[in-house]
Amino acid sequence: MDGHTGSHSTDISSSAYVPPVSKSAAAPQTETGLKKVLHLINGEHYSGAERVQDLLGLRLPEFGYHADFACVKPGKFATSRRAQDCQVFELAMRHRFDLWRSRDVVRLVQEHGYKIIHAHTPRTALLAMLAARSCDAQFVYHVHSPTSRDSTRRFTNWVNQQVESWAMFQAARLITVSNSLSRHLASLHVPAEKVRVVHNGVPPLEEVPAREASQGTWTVGCVALFRPRKGIEVLLQALANLRSAGHDVRLRAVGPFETPEYEREIMALVAKLDLQAAIDWVGFTQDVNAELFQMDLFVLPSLFGEGLPMVVLEAMAAGVPVIASDVEGACEAIQSGVDGLLAIPADADDLTQKISSVVSGQVDWLSLRQAALLRQREAFSDRSMASGTAAVYDELLG
Known part of the structure; x- marks a missing residue:
């Protein structure tokens, strides 16, 4: 797939399911005792939301969880991520309503023992919602920005908002990255008991160069x-x-x-x-x-x-x-x-x-x-x- 290389990824982009590469061949080893989470992401960019996902892949083991990723729009995430111990699956959707991909999510959950399906975008939320109905995994949705104001394309925003709202009411938990987003969900009548605020975070740098205010340009x-x-x-x-x-x-x-x-x-x-x-x-x-x-x-x-x-x-x-x-x-x-x-x-x-x-x-x-x-x-x-x-x-x- 375009923009993807690396041995820690599995391509299941055709209509037929292709079993993941064996762990002994290329996939990373998962620490014993860690509960497994499958993150469904777009994956074509490596921008703000993707940095959140990557950092969660790096840091969650400290708190008892191992994360893997399935990209529905494979691209820069697979080659740019730092979380190399996380497996990445290519699960390319042909369009935003390519719902047959939910069957592949179910197969991944069943074969790898994921306990949680954690979606990060409207299209992945739809897949996660459908997959969670057919397997023994909980559905969590991460709200990174207000979908209704995501772009200048009003119709696209409206479609994404409808899809996201439908999926949000089916999710077991919703994570928002700010209090303002929680208020936004409240305006959409999302049950408050489902919503948790988890602010974004980045690693503190061990060394920050000493500097003074510029005296020139x-x-x-x-x-x-x-x-x-x-x-x-x-x-x-x-x-x-x-x-x-x-x-x-x-x-x-x-x-x-x-x-x-x-x-x-x-x-x-x-x-x-x-x-x-x-x-x-x-x-x-x-x-x-x-x-x-x-x-x-x-x-x-x-x-x-x-x-x-x-x-x-x-x-x-x-x-x-x-x-x-x-x-x-x-x-x-x-x-x-x-x-x-x-x-x-x-x-x-x-x-x-x-x-x-x-x-x-x-x-x-x-x-x-x-x-x-x-x-x-x-x-x-x-x-x-x-x-x-x-x-x-x-x-x-x-």
Whole structure:
């Protein structure tokens, strides 16, 4: 399948089920005594939600669980993941309603002894719901962002919301990554007794380079899968405003574009604003920390549709002060004025002012950095995320 290599993966992408490779041949050994969980994921990208899944694969054994993964849109996850002790199955769906794949999920559960099917997207939730009806496994659904505001494609959002709502009412437990998402589920009349909040988390870094505020050029960074709801247009306008006001700033943009068409739109805007020489387009990278260490400020100008952005937590862990749009879970990670700043969504002038306040020294960069490092380690670690997830599993399995 496209984008997949490696011996720890099994391809069951044809209509007929192909048994997994034997453990003695290629599959990783599972520690005895660990209960097994099958995570159903999309898998075509390696972005925020995929980092959550990967970190759970790494950390859950500490709390008594072993995770494997089945990708319904095989791609970068299989080759980019760090959790190499987790088996990855390719279970490619031909379309979002390719429900026959639920039979393959059932077979995986029966052959490998998974106790929980943990889905992470609307299409995988549908498969998990159907599979759980036919096997002895509990269905858990992880809500990473508000599906009704996931993209600018209203009909697609509506379809995904209907599918997700149907599946959510069948799930034994729902995990949301922020309190704002729990309130969103409440507005959809999802029973509160099913919902558990488990904040996203990232590993605290053992070594964070000592730094001072920039005395020359300020590098403003952004890491994202660039698509319309990420609001890169707002950041580009703010960058142009700052440079016109005499601030020595440039942008380091890390990550791929969702589509070639959107990339062309953004490059046309860059040319219109005369910013070609002020931007470094890095593209996709697996070493996000190395990129963060090259930034003085991290900016996430999302317009809507966030849960609790992993990249915000990664920037905090790297000691890079964050300026993020005041949307959904971002405001749960950042205490504005203490360990970062919050900007009005879709307001380039307000974002310009927020960045300028740090660059000009009006807001102390070093204080933001030190507070961000402390807050991430205390409240948003990968260990706390895995512990919270395992606690949900414990509720179901006793």
